[in-house]
Amino acid sequence: xxxxxxxxxxxSELLTSFICHAAGHLPDDVKARLxxxxxxxxxxxxxxxxDVMKKNMELADSLGRPSCQDxxxxxxxxxxxxxxxxxxxxxxxxxxxxxxxxxxxxxxHNAVEVFDEYNTGNNIGHRVPWIDWEIVGDSDALEVYFYMxxxxxxxxxxxxxxxxxEGYDGIARLVFDQMTSYGVNACPPCLxxxxxxxxxxxxxxxxxxxxxxxxxxxxxNPKAAKMESDIEEGLNKIGLGPGGFGGKLSVMGVxxxxxxxxxxxxxxxxxxxxWAHRRAKxxxxxxxxxxxxxxxxxxx
Amino acid sequence: MSDxxxxxxxxxxxxxxxxxxxxxxxxxxxxxxxxxxxxxxxxVVKDNREVPVDLAGKAIxxxxxxxxxxxxxxxxxxxVGPTTSMRMESAEAEFLAKTGVKLIIGKGGMxxxxxxxxxxxxAVHTIFPGGCAxxxxxxxxxxxxxxxADLGMPEAMWKLKVKGFGPLIVSIDSYGGNLIEDxxxxxxxxxxxxxxxxxxxxxxxx
Ligand code: SF4
Numbered sequence: 001x002x003x004x005x006x007x008x009x010x011x012s013e014l015l016t017s018f019i020c021h022a023a024g025h026l027p028d029d030v031k032a033r034l035x036x037x038x039x040x041x042x043x044x045x046x047x048x049x050x051d052v053m054k055k056n057m058e059l060a061d062s063l064g065r066p067s068c069q070d071x072x073x074x075x076x077x078x079x080x081x082x083x084x085x086x087x088x089x090x091x092x093x094x095x096x097x098x099x100x101x102x103x104x105x106x107x108x109h110n111a112v113e114v115f116d117e118y119n120t121g122n123n124i125g126h127r128v129p130w131i132d133w134e135i136v137g138d139s140d141a142l143e144v145y146f147y148m149x150x151x152x153x154x155x156x157x158x159x160x161x162x163x164x165x166e167g168y169d170g171i172a173r174l175v176f177d178q179m180t181s182y183g184v185n186a187c188p189p190c191l192x193x194x195x196x197x198x199x200x201x202x203x204x205x206x207x208x209x210x211x212x213x214x215x216x217x218x219x220x221n222p223k224a225a226k227m228e229s230d231i232e233e234g235l236n237k238i239g240l241g242p243g244g245f246g247g248k249l250s251v252m253g254v255x256x257x258x259x260x261x262x263x264x265x266x267x268x269x270x271x272x273x274x275w276a277h278r279r280a281k282x283x284x285x286x287x288x289x290x291x292x293x294x295x296x297x298x299x300x
Numbered sequence: 301m302s303d304x305x306x307x308x309x310x311x312x313x314x315x316x317x318x319x320x321x322x323x324x325x326x327x328x329x330x331x332x333x334x335x336x337x338x339x340x341x342x343x344v345v346k347d348n349r350e351v352p353v354d355l356a357g358k359a360i361x362x363x364x365x366x367x368x369x370x371x372x373x374x375x376x377x378x379x380v381g382p383t384t385s386m387r388m389e390s391a392e393a394e395f396l397a398k399t400g401v402k403l404i405i406g407k408g409g410m411x412x413x414x415x416x417x418x419x420x421x422x423a424v425h426t427i428f429p430g431g432c433a434x435x436x437x438x439x440x441x442x443x444x445x446x447x448x449a450d451l452g453m454p455e456a457m458w459k460l461k462v463k464g465f466g467p468l469i470v471s472i473d474s475y476g477g478n479l480i481e482d483x484x485x486x487x488x489x490x491x492x493x494x495x496x497x498x499x500x501x502x503x504x505x506x
Binding site: 230 | 363364365366368378379380381383384385386407408409427429430431432433434435437438452453454455467469479480483484486487488490491493494495497498499501502503504505
C-alpha cells in the first residue's frame with residue numbers, strides 16, 4: 001500500500017495528545033491504588049508525603065503540566081494487528097509525536113547520545129524513542145503502550161542469569177536487595193516488574209512488560225500469581241513507606257511475566273516504576289477512532 | 301510529624317540556622333536556590349572549574365527542571381522536582397567546601413562522605429518529596445537566570461528565587477545524623493526476616 005502522508009499526520013497528532021495527557025495524568029489503576037495506600041499510611045511522615053503527592057496530581061491536572069519534571073526516555077510498546085492498514089506510517093508518526101509533545105507538553109530533554117555525550121534537545125536519538133514491536137493475528141487495530149522511563153525509577157533495573165538450583169528464592173533475594181537499596185531512591189511506592197526466562201535480555205524485557213500490566217492484576221499461572229502476592233507481602237512488611245521515609249507498606253504491587261527457560265538457566269530481570277507511573281495505553285482503529293484504555297473517559 | 305520541628309529559613313543561611321535543625325525536622329525555605337546535578341558537580345569538583353554563581357549561604361538543588369523560554373533570556377519553571385542525590389555522593393563533600401552551600405535539596409539519602417561533609421561545613425541535606433515537581437514549581441517565584449547552559453536543560457545551573465519552598469525534610473544534619481541510612485538499616489534487618497519467612501514458599505522446582 002502506498003505511504004499515506006495524511007494518515008501519518010493524523011496518527012501523529014493523536015499520539016501527541018496521548019503523550020501530553022500521559023505526562024500529566026497517572027492511569028486510573030495507579031491513582032486508585034495510591035488512594036487506597038494513602039488511607040492505610042497514617043503514621044510518621046507518610047500522611048504528609050501522600051498529601052504533597054495528591055496536591056501535585058491536582059496541580060498537574062489544573063495547570064496542564066507534566067506531573068514530574070523527569071518525563072523520562074520515551075518508550076513505546078506497540079502491538080499491531082495483521083490487518084492494520086498503515087504499517088509504514090507507525091514509526092514516523094511515533095517519532096513525530098515525541099518531537100511535537102516535547103514542545104507542547106513540554107517534556108524535558110532526556111536523550112543523551114552515547115559516546116558523543118550530548119543531549120539531542122528533542123528527545124529523539126539513536127534508537128530513541130525506543131519502540132518494541134509485537135504482531136497480533138486477526139486484528140486491524142493498533143495498540144500503543146507508552147511508558148516514560150525516568151532516571152530514578154530505571155536505576156533499580158537489573159538482569160541476572162541464575163543457576164536453577166539458586167531457585168525462585170534466589171530471584172526473590174535479588175529483588176529484595178534492589179528494593180531496599182536503589183528502591184528507596186526510586187520514589188516509592190513503586191510497582192515492581194519481574195521477568196523470568198532463559199536468558200538475561202528476555203527476562204529484562206519481560207520485566208518491563210510486566211510494568212505495563214495494570215496494578216492489582218495477576219499472572220494467569222496460579223504459581224506465578226502466588227509468587228507475585230508473596231513477594232508483595234514480604235516487601236510491604238519491610239515498610240519503605242512513601243519516599244522511603246518508612247511506613248506500613250512499600251510497593252503498589254508486584255507483576256511477573258515469564259517465558260519458558262533453558263533447563264540449565266533461570267534468568268531474572270527487574271524493572272521498577274515509581275509512584276508517578278506514567279504508563280498509558282491507547283487502541284486505535286483504522287478510521288482513527290480510539291479507546292484510551294488506561295485513562296477512561298478522556299477525550300484527546 | 302509531631303516529634304519534629306518546623307523551621308522557616310531565608311537565605312543567606314547561617315551556621316546558627318543550620319545548628320538548630322536535626323534529622324526529621326522540616327524546613328520551608330525562602331530566597332536563593334540554584335540547581336546542580338551530575339555535570340555541575342563534575343565541573344566544580346573533578347574539573348576544578350570556577351563556579352559561575354556565588355553559592356555561599358545558599359541552597360543547591362539536585363534537580364533537572366523542565367523550563368520554558370518566555371522571552372529574551374527569560375524563563376519559566378514548568379516542573380522541577382528533586383533527582384536522586386546519591387549520584388552526587390562522591391563529589392558533594394568537596395562541593396560544599398568549595399562553594400559554601402549550606403543546604404542541599406534532593407531525594408533519597410546520601411552516604412558517609414556527605415555526612416562528614418555536612419559536619420565539616422555546617423550544612424544539611426534535605427529531601428523534597430520525589431515526583432512532586434509541580435508543587436515545587438509553584439513555590440518558585442522567579443527564574444533569575446541560567447549558567448552553564450551548554451550542559452543542556454536538565455544539567456544547567458538554574459538560579460531560582462523561591463518562597464516557602466518545601467516541605468524539606470532534613471535527612472542529614474550537621475551533627476552526623478543520617479535519617480535515610482538509619483531507615484536503611486531497619487529495612488535491611490526486616491528484609492532478612494521476610495526472606496526467611498519466604499523460604500520454602502517459592503520452591504517450584506521438582
Ligand atoms: S523516580 Fe519517577 S517520580 Fe521520581 S523523579 Fe524519577 S520519574 Fe519522577
